[in-house]
Amino acid sequence: MHSDVQEVWVKLNPDAVAVSRITEKSEKPNSLNEKVGRRPLPVVSWGWLITLAAFTLHFFTYGTLFSFGAMFVPLRDTFNSSETSVGWVGSISQGLGGLLSPFAGLMFEFIGFRFTTFIGISLCAGSLVLSSFVTSIPYMFVTFGLLFGTGTALVFNTSVNAVAAYFQGRSAAASGIALCGMTVGTLTLNSFLGVLIINFGWRNMLRILAGALVITCFPSCLAFKEPSHDILAATKEMEADEDDLSKGRDVWKYVRIFMTVDMLLLFSAVTIYSIACAFHYINLISFMYSIGINESSGCLVVTILGAADGLGRLLSSVVGDRLPCSRLYTLVVACVVGAIPTFCLVFIETFGLMVVYAIILGISRGVIFTMQYPVALETFGVRRGVEALTNVILAMGLGTLLGSSVGGMSFDRTGSYETSFYICGGQLSFAATLVLILIYYRKVKERRGETRYVHQTINTNPYLKRSVLYTYVSVV
Template identity: 25%
Template structure:
């Protein structure tokens, strides 16, 4: 879905012959340059997600500078976080047409531009556009390719590679919190954002490292291994796939469209040759016509793949278990983001700034978050333990910490709760695994894009809601209580998922029996 012709060089021809050829080991898959991809993704997580987790420092500066309500000011950080995730499904269109490398480089430039322009902000609404929208879209254009490229380069060690790359979020939150605090203290928040924008230009370097796999590499990785079957079984399987495609474009019309487009391009080439022999002046116009035709073919094909992946895959939304998972995602991410945005302000209210300056609470969450991802991943890989149960327990622990955090008014107690928040939020590394268990490998990319989008909506609305509640009550307590309660509602949908799945499987078996 997120792979373009540049990235993987897809061959839409008949792959029935691929099974007869042995798959040779490729040094670029699960090794070699693949680890450079992991390193690139690790840096992206530091610069993108780590910076967003440290926005609480800038949020305090914006409150003092613009003297606006906490609810309005919190929208700046929420827009940046939310848009980064919400635009995920739409960034897939750019990846399909341009490839991961070009998309990431353009996103790096856009993200740096958002930071730099924000240094000249005259009001909060200016930050909405420059930092919230511009930097947010740029972040999304880098973040998604970083995740996708790791999946393309790894097959056997995919879980390990994704785990190592996503630990950059924890490292980034720790490093960027210290960096932004130092820059704001020494140079002021405007110069700090300008310097951070210059640092974010390194995202273009990370994008340049995302070298696309060659067609040969992809064929070795994605070659279809067919068992010896009779021709009748193959024909029946092919017919069933064509008729019942669950909204995904069938291969036959796609082949015809590709052939038709290639014929158009060939005609243009012949016209161009004839023009060279007869009228030299028409060469320039023919080349423009050829370029426009090729661009039209690329855009139509990319949009078709993107549209069919999200809006045509109706089976994802008819899966009631997956719909319950989406409802959970709508409430989950805000409870993790709110402490990062509002903890510095809470510490200031409790007169704990001197202790927090020595070791910030947000840094505690970030550091323990790294270990949480690794440890929860190791526990989930144990054969005697269910990944789903680990996922549920981590969610339940996190919502308990969110509900009890307002009761803690000393630095030690807040540090303990923040450590538990960081550890339990390590379940983010389990989300791709749980999603795959729910929808299967075939729909994993589409489903995970939808889950990320739901998390983005949660991150977008959560912190402003907490700030708005503070403006009314002059306390953050109710913000955590309300968001924690909504999060608990989402967890209840996780608890009833096994029942929903069992009922849905029974209905399917009944329908198959009737047929």
Template identity: 25%
Template sequence: MEVEAMGRPTETKSGLGMRSWLIVVAGFVINGLMFGTINSYSVIYFELQRVLKESGTIHASYKASLIGSLSVGTTLAFSPVAVILVDKLGHRVTALIGAFFAILGMFSSSYLTECVEALYLTYGVLFGLGVSLAFTPALAILGLHFKENLGIVSGFVNTGSAVFTIAIPPILKSMINDLGLNWALRIAACCMLLIPVVAIALKPPAKKAESSFPQEQNKRPLFNLEIWKSKKFIIWAIGAPFSLFGYLVAFVHIVKFASINFPDHDGKILVMCIGLATAFGRVFFGVMSDVKSIEKILLQQISFFAIGLLTILLVYASSWTVMIFIAFGLGFFDGCFMSLVGPIAYDMFAPEDASQAIGFLLGLCSIPLTVGPPVAGMLFDQSQSYDLPFFVAGVPTIVGSLILFAARCVKH
């Protein structure tokens, strides 16, 4: 590795070192365990919603979906904090702190499954905080080790969540049926002990570290406001969060929707289909983003528009086959967003600025991602139908994709 004048790392003629590939593997595992668990929340949601409804809880769907939304929202909301900790403590230490909070949140949740308010804090906030502090360093460090093929590398790392999303739902469902939700969460917490093991690999390139002066590092402001002078970034930071209001609604509610409309079929199969398609989508969009003639934001536009349209089309699904096709479509286009966040940020800014750009963007995305699924759950509680919730979720996602046209018209 060597560092260019602008701070961008490049591969040496001898190729990438073992450390760089260990970081890819570490990112794959961290992304897989953390987001694979988050993406499988629909299995937990279905069980919680059933328990709450049987106990006579008002707005059971809303309260159960809020727990999952809080975990996603907290994950993204603390991304700016995560990148600041990365600047001050380093990628490795930040990820280790995140692993501690994630394990603590999951394990404590296993003792509080009958108290939904407590789960807001333990599963929603504490676990989400841990995911943020563990995942953000694993994503931000990729641009320091890879210049060429950053898209495909980022896509492969983000494929971890897709692969784990395929495996976790049936295992989680089986554990809930055989052992109960309490023990299922405890076993999940034990599995996350692998995170601190692989997080040890998260270290910046040696020459990059040698060229950094501690006194200059300490003089850097906590918040890099220079990135907000980029009109292209501002448009991206408006359009992407707008699209994400309804982004997760289908993913959270699809199992419940299937149980109502297709009671003879197993809804978790749809989650597995989404995971399988997401794995392919992340590799596909990663490869496409490395094609210099293709603008990366255009790929995000297409994916947002498609997810919004497919969410609306769920209402008109007339057969299980159609549901399978929609699930594959949702998963495939879901493979675009997170895979391209890093490459787009590193296209706009130098590495020392890109990490905070990633953090700020994900922080802004936290609000709509948190609000969307509970709003859909509340609308369902009132109407006992998913027609309105899916329509309300799909429209903003489509509108947000259209907003991003402005970013393509601005020169950075």
């Protein structure tokens, strides 16, 4: 009689059984809690050391990419090229940083985090040196676009996954701090590169930047090592009841997760809002020139935009792991907030209004590009984190690559960026709509009993203040 009642209860409460199994596994005599308890400092401190190292790598790699606007006008004038062709140089490198993420994921799985980042930094430094000797823009498609983009892909994908591997479900704070390296790098390098170009020319600027990158980033690569076997084993035990789409070290695991409805919706949203945000990296300074804002004021606006972006990332780091609801809602709000001032760019003609625009859009952009990674982990689980993060980075790279044509083609054909503003604002609005559809789809699956949005306590790192993960768990 007792066994019959128990069987009925199990059928009616499958998610509770899954969570209880997770709890039982975490309480085994040889669990990670006990092993880490004997040596807490290396586990916790090394994760933060990797976060600091990732901050440094992002400072120089993406700080350089996002400061491409400082090189835009000198390159255009030196080679007498069109806005579109020069824009493609920066766009290819930014796009490949995401498009090559599956390759980067497979690479660090085979040779490890440390060697992958070493190779990436070597490619970036070599790219800058080679680009300083080019005689025409098409050569820069290869020297800067291809080589720097490939190096950035190896560095970025590896660092994001390394931080996620150490902090697992509680990665919003660490990811936000690491990604702030992009913002601080943009703020610092945008003005610094401008000074170097004025005093030494853009060719010598690239050589100086290559030397600085080697001196600071090579030592940072030493910090990247794989988590201990105990951490990885505990993660697998925690999610043993999840539907597994990521078995084996092969490229097909990325395809399998991509073909799910959840990833198709998230991938589309990330691609679309990345297209919209590419305008600000490539064409914003050129737009300000077109409305009569001088070079120094334009650089100040970009600096304010970067500072606001950093503020958005810090806010995400503070509250990202403490939200009472799904993190997907943060993407919806941030996209809508970013779309409003983008539409208003049509009417902006003064420096003051550009500052207001930069503050609002910067905060929105910072939240979007920080929370998209915790959103991926929340939606697909820690065990499939590599595949989920890789697809998100791939979507971001694809959007950035396509985004170069939005501003450049509009200006080359019409002599103004007005059409670009409507397109970019519409894309941010459409991305918010896709995320809302994803939220609705998850709720429908939950009502059907296909997934449960459950509260799980993660025991892999008891030294964090709050070790809780909200995630969707399959129960079919």
